[in-house]
Amino acid sequence: MSTTRHSRRASGPRAALQRGVAAIEFALVFSILFCAIYGIATFGAVLYIQQVVSRAAEDGARAIAYSFASSKFQDADRAQIKATVVSSLSSALIVPNSEIDPRQWVTDHVDIDPRVVEAGLEKTGVVTVVYRYSENRLLPSIPFFDISLWMPDKLTGQATVAL
Numbered sequence: 001m002s003t004t005r006h007s008r009r010a011s012g013p014r015a016a017l018q019r020g021v022a023a024i025e026f027a028l029v030f031s032i033l034f035c036a037i038y039g040i041a042t043f044g045a046v047l048y049i050q051q052v053v054s055r056a057a058e059d060g061a062r063a064i065a066y067s068f069a070s071s072k073f074q075d076a077d078r079a080q081i082k083a084t085v086v087s088s089l090s091s092a093l094i095v096p097n098s099e100i101d102p103r104q105w106v107t108d109h110v111d112i113d114p115r116v117v118e119a120g121l122e123k124t125g126v127v128t129v130v131y132r133y134s135e136n137r138l139l140p141s142i143p144f145f146d147i148s149l150w151m152p153d154k155l156t157g158q159a160t161v162a163l
Contacts, residue, residue, distance in 0.1 A: 061159035064125030
């Protein structure tokens with residue numbers, strides 16, 4: 001009586017045709033998952049920057065209230081408020097390189113506008129911070145998956161304080 005062993009591997013012409021299918025399936029699934037994860041990371045980065053910009057505007061509004069309580073709003077106060085906003089932004093993770101001075105980078109790439117608006121007897125302090133996102137992305141763009149079409153060009157934070 002003879003016993004034959006069968007290998008678990010399929011053999012024949014059909015097995016030869018299916019040998020590379022797993023690699024192709026992996027490539028397709030990986031590219032879709034990578035694009036999904038990249039999209040989530042990019043949207044997360046935009047939300048993070050928006051939160052940082054809003055917080056910096058709020059810090060500037062508090063500085064307006066403090067400086068206005070001690071004196072009238074002047075150019076020296078405006079410079080101090082801008083310095084407060086720059087300090088808030090430079091402590092966040094939006095500065096791209098550790099070799100660059102964070103305060104100088106923020107000054108060059110972020111627009112800060114503190115002002116006092118008078119309407120009758122009421123005075124209101126307004127701080128507007130504009131981060132040019134299209135010029136300063138946290139994550140690089142991928143050539144075949146351009147998500148920048150879905151992202152805003154500028155992220156704006158504005159805070160108001162009654163004086």
